Amino acid sequence: MSGATEGASLRYVAVAKRYGPLTALHPVDLSIASGEFFAMIGPSGSGKTTLLGITAGFVTPSQGQVLVNGRDIVGEPPHRRAVGMVFQNYSLFPHMTVAENVGFPLRMRRVKRAEIAARVQAALAMVRMGQMGDRLPAQLSGGQQQRVALARAAVYRPALLLMDEPLGALDKNLREEMQDEIRRLQRELGATVVYVTHDQQEAATLADRVAILRNGRVEQVGPPHEIYEMPANRFVASFLGEANLLPLEATQGERARTAGGLELAVATSDAASGPEPTLCLRPENVRLGEAAAGLGNAWTATVLEAVHIAGSIRYRLQLPGGTVLLARAPARIGDPVWQAGATVVAGWRPADAVILLA
Amino acid sequence: MSRAPHLGWRLATIFTWLLLLFLVAPIVMVVPLSFSGNSFLEFPPTSWSTRWYAAFAGSLDYRQAVMNSVIVGLPVALLSSIFGTLAAIAIERGALPGRRILAALFVAPAIIPQMVLAIGLYPLMVQVGLIGSFPAVILGQTVICTPLVFLAVGAALRGYAPSYELAAMTLGAGRWHTFWLVTFPMIRPAVVIGFILAFTVSFDELILAMFLASPTTRTMPRLLWEQLTYEMTPTIAAATASILAATGVLLLVAAWVGRRSTVRLDAAP
Numbered sequence: 001m002s003g004a005t006e007g008a009s010l011r012y013v014a015v016a017k018r019y020g021p022l023t024a025l026h027p028v029d030l031s032i033a034s035g036e037f038f039a040m041i042g043p044s045g046s047g048k049t050t051l052l053g054i055t056a057g058f059v060t061p062s063q064g065q066v067l068v069n070g071r072d073i074v075g076e077p078p079h080r081r082a083v084g085m086v087f088q089n090y091s092l093f094p095h096m097t098v099a100e101n102v103g104f105p106l107r108m109r110r111v112k113r114a115e116i117a118a119r120v121q122a123a124l125a126m127v128r129m130g131q132m133g134d135r136l137p138a139q140l141s142g143g144q145q146q147r148v149a150l151a152r153a154a155v156y157r158p159a160l161l162l163m164d165e166p167l168g169a170l171d172k173n174l175r176e177e178m179q180d181e182i183r184r185l186q187r188e189l190g191a192t193v194v195y196v197t198h199d200q201q202e203a204a205t206l207a208d209r210v211a212i213l214r215n216g217r218v219e220q221v222g223p224p225h226e227i228y229e230m231p232a233n234r235f236v237a238s239f240l241g242e243a244n245l246l247p248l249e250a251t252q253g254e255r256a257r258t259a260g261g262l263e264l265a266v267a268t269s270d271a272a273s274g275p276e277p278t279l280c281l282r283p284e285n286v287r288l289g290e291a292a293a294g295l296g297n298a299w300t301a302t303v304l305e306a307v308h309i310a311g312s313i314r315y316r317l318q319l320p321g322g323t324v325l326l327a328r329a330p331a332r333i334g335d336p337v338w339q340a341g342a343t344v345v346a347g348w349r350p351a352d353a354v355i356l357l358a
Numbered sequence: 359m360s361r362a363p364h365l366g367w368r369l370a371t372i373f374t375w376l377l378l379l380f381l382v383a384p385i386v387m388v389v390p391l392s393f394s395g396n397s398f399l400e401f402p403p404t405s406w407s408t409r410w411y412a413a414f415a416g417s418l419d420y421r422q423a424v425m426n427s428v429i430v431g432l433p434v435a436l437l438s439s440i441f442g443t444l445a446a447i448a449i450e451r452g453a454l455p456g457r458r459i460l461a462a463l464f465v466a467p468a469i470i471p472q473m474v475l476a477i478g479l480y481p482l483m484v485q486v487g488l489i490g491s492f493p494a495v496i497l498g499q500t501v502i503c504t505p506l507v508f509l510a511v512g513a514a515l516r517g518y519a520p521s522y523e524l525a526a527m528t529l530g531a532g533r534w535h536t537f538w539l540v541t542f543p544m545i546r547p548a549v550v551i552g553f554i555l556a557f558t559v560s561f562d563e564l565i566l567a568m569f570l571a572s573p574t575t576r577t578m579p580r581l582l583w584e585q586l587t588y589e590m591t592p593t594i595a596a597a598t599a600s601i602l603a604a605t606g607v608l609l610l611v612a613a614w615v616g617r618r619s620t621v622r623l624d625a626a627p
Contacts, residue, residue, distance in 0.1 A: 056528055078527035079536075091525035095543040104539075108530035152529065162528075 007035035007192035008068050008159035010055070015064030017050050017216075024050045025216045027064060032194065032209075037186055039195045039203035041239075042213035048196045050216075052162055055194060056085050068160060079108070084153035084191070088165040090145040092137035098124070098148050099133035105156045123155040124148070126185065143174045150182070154189055161186070163195045167202065179205050200240050204228070212236050228282075233358045237280045244286070244325050245356075246279040254350065260323035265296035265350040274357025283314065285352040286327035288344050289336055298347030301325065303338045313337060317346050388602065391595035399590045410596035420597055423581035427561050430495050430577055435557035437500045439549055442507025442556075447541070449508075450515040451523065461512070468505035475501060476569040483570055490572030498566040503559050507552030514548035547615050554612040558605050 010032040017025040025047040032038045040048040053059035055066060057078035065072045073081055092101050099120050106116045124130050127147040137145055146166060153161060166182070167175045183206055186193050197203050203210050204224035211221045212235075220232040224240070231237035234245050247259040256264045258279065266279065292298050301317040304324070308331060315327040315338070327346060329335070338344045387401070395405030414420050442464075448454060449461045467475065479498050480489070488494040526540040542549075564579040571580055578601065585594050 056524070058524055058527075077532070078524070079530050079532050081528070082530075083528055085525065085528040087521045087525060089519055089521055091519070091521040093522065093526075093540055093543075104526070104531075105529035108535060156530070 005157045005159050005190050007190050009034045009070070010038075010160060010192060010194065011065075011067040011070075012051070013065040013067065015051070015054060015061045015066060017047075017054065017059060018062045023216055025054075025061075028218055030211060030218065030221065032192060035190055035192055037183070037193045037195065037206055037208045039197060039207035039210045040213060041197055041200055041203045041210060042219075043198060043239075045215070046213040047216035048213045049164060051213075052164055052194065052196050055160075056083055056162055057081050082156075082158050082160075084156070084158035084161040086146070086149050086153045086161070086163045086166045088168045090137070090142075090149040090169075092145055092148055092152070094137055096137075097133065098129065098135050098137065098140070101137065101148060102133075102152045102155050105152065109156060119155055120151075123151040126154070126188070127151045127181070142170050143178060146170065146178060147181070150185060154185065154191070157189065157191070159191055161189070161191045161193045163193065165197055166195075168197070168199075175202070182206065204240070210240075212239060214239075230354060231280060231356065233356055234276075234278055234280070237356060242283050242326060242328075244279075244281040244283065246281070246323065248277040248279055248355070251277060251355075256355075258323065260319075261321040262299075262319060262323055264353075266353065266355060267351045268355075276358055278356045278358075279353050280356050281325075281348060281353040283326040283328040285348050286317075286325060286346055287348060288315070288327060288329055288338065288346055292345045292347030295347035296350040298345055300343055301346040303340050303342045303344060305340055306338060317344070319346070385602065388595045388598045391592055392599040394592045394595065397591065399592055399595060403592075410592040411600075413591070413593045414596040414600065417593065419581060420578075420593075423576060423578045426492075426571075426575055427578040429492060430499065430567075430575075431557045431560040433496045434499045434503055434560040435553045437496070438503035438507045438556040439553045441500065441504045442509075442552055443511045443545070443549055445504070445508050446511035446515055446545075447537075450512055451520055464508045465505045467501045468509075472502060472563075472565040476565050479566070480569050489570065490575060492575050494570040495567055495575060495577065498570050499560045499563050502563070502566070503556035506555045506559065507549065510548040510552040510555070511545050514545040518544060547618070550615045551612045554608050554615075558608055561601065561605065 010030075012028050012030045014027040014029060015025065016023070016027040028047075028051065040051065042048050050059055054061045054074075057073070057076060061074060064074070066074050068081075068083075092098075093104070096104070099117075102120045102123050103116045106119060111119070120133065121130065124133060127150050129144060129147050129151065132140065132144065132148070137148070140148065149166070163182070167178050170178060179202060182193075182195075195203070195206060207224060209222060210224050210227060212219045212227065214235055220227055220236045227236060228240050231240065231243070237243040237245060246262070246264075248256050249259050250257045251266070254266055254268065256266045256277075256279065258264065264279065286292075287295065299319045301319050303315055304318050305316040307314045311331055312328050313331045315329070317325045317327055319325055325346060331337070390403060391399060391401060392410055393406050393408060394400075394403030394410065395407040396403050445464050449457050449464070454460060475498070479494075479501075483489040483494045483498075488497075522540055522544065523536050526536040531539060561577075562579060563577070564583055567577045567580040568583070571577060576584070578597070582594055582597060
């Protein structure tokens with residue numbers, strides 16, 4: 001398949017969904033650019049699947065508009081939307097062969113038989129399943145089935161591809177392999193992708209931008225690294241990666257006091273006027289031993305636990321006053337390692353911590 | 359290893375076989391009776407012959423009754439399959455308010471005593487002038503057979519996620535295509551099984567046939583009932599044994615269809 005499609009632009013204008021007294025989705029406004037890989041993440045019940053269902057046409061929103069290339073598609077039945085969708089359970093039709101499955105959308109579009117065969121073959125080759133056309137879905141592994149599902153959703157070159165936890169049923173290694181595959185496919189196709197997952201790492205790996213949802217509201221939108229560095233609130237901070245969240249009791253100028261009684265130096269406390277100001281400190285920004293000396297914040301801490309995880313060591317430390325702090329340090333050969341029970345100086349630069357308002 | 363579980367296992371096996379005997383023996387009782395050489399129904403037969411089968415095959419009454427049962431049974435099975443399938447799809451896939459209550463109502467005719475249904479239907483059929491006709495029996499039996507298809511197809515629909523149909527829709531299939539190309543092939547075994555069950559139940563149904571049929575439209579069970587009251591010849595046993603054989607074959611077909619579909623859907627690599 002050559003020739004990338006022009007990805008569709010997608011805009012949600014005050015889209016909301018209520019089921020009687022229950023609100024599944026509060027009014028959402030989002031703009032997704034043509035060709036963008038956009039991920040929506042959040043715990044179950046956050047509204048991400050509802051929003052995807054509204055986009056595909058399975059769910060009718062209670063209000064708002066869904067604009068695809070500027071045209072409102074609310075009320076259009078799913079089969080007229082030319083939106084591709086990949087499901088977590090693949091949803092390959094069990095009574096059709098792989099080739100019949102991939103040819104299905106073309107058949108629905110009354111494409112000629114010979115052309116269907118050629119395009120099916122090209123689409124299967126694209127997902128490296130060129131030899132599997134005659135198999136039944138039940139004869140394929142989970143990863144192979146998901147490749148076929150991708151080919152089926154891509155064969156008619158939809159300008160918008162929706163993916164609902166497509167890798168949720170696969171084991172970890174296969175998932176990482178398929179992530180590369182999906183990203184490559186999206187570049188080749190040029191389609192706009194809206195990708196729903198509850199796996200924040202997957203979202204960060206794949207997406208240009210991420211929306212974090214909770215309780216039917218969008219909590220924050222932005223590139224994954226930006227959200228990681230500047231989370232909007234405590235929920236986002238703890239949902240995306242690990243974070244030390246220290247509630248602040250009082251702030252003045254560049255000084256602050258935590259609820260645990262620590263006197264801190266902070267970059268600025270101008271922003272600390274929110275209802276529940278909290279200091280957010282990522283574990284990798286906590287420095288230990290000599291590296292911590294002379295930083296704006298430094299304490300002698302007791303190591304409660306030290307766990308070696310794939311190339312880094314995760315420490316649980318206790319600071320004076322009982323505050324527990326997570327720290328992560330690369331496990332380079334020759335670097336000092338502190339075992340449980342040892343004391344170590346732990347510190348961070350004021351600029352490395354962020355003050356959250358809520 | 360102690361002997362106790364071994365003994366328990368043996369007892370359970372023996373009990374299972376006894377239970378099976380208890381359930382099946384009365385059914386196969388008619389087989390020796392049908393090969394009796396005696397002139398009356400008595401057990402055990404003192405001589406053997408196949409003349410009652412000849413009598414059964416040669417009887418115009420029986421032929422007519424078998425014919426009537428087929429004339430009634432096929433439309434009953436067809437109508438039940440259509441109604442039961444549509445109802446199951448509505449309940450399992452539709453966003454209906456009160457679907458649990460509706461589902462219970464769809465199953466109700468199979469559970470409530472058929473006498474209640476018969477007594478209710480009789481004056482109604484008289485009123486609309488259908489009493490004694492084939493349509494009367496067909497409609498009546500469709501009421502009790504629809505739940506069978508409804509249950510079979512409902513179970514099949516619950517057996518796979520609705521995402522298959524949603525996938526078909528996003529791929530460009532309208533409701534009609536989605537039903538014929540995706541839903542129906544996936545529930546077809548259940549529909550076939552439901553059809554066969556409905557036909558067998560109709561073929562065996564007596565109470566509605568007694569209330570709603572007439573001597574010209576009487577079905578096999580009704581004829582057998584009438585025969586039993588004044589003529590106790592082993593022809594009845596021969597007729598019954600023939601029905602038993604036919605029913606057995608149909609149920610085997612249903613089981614085969616069910617197994618085949620399970621194998622296909624479950625075949626993991």
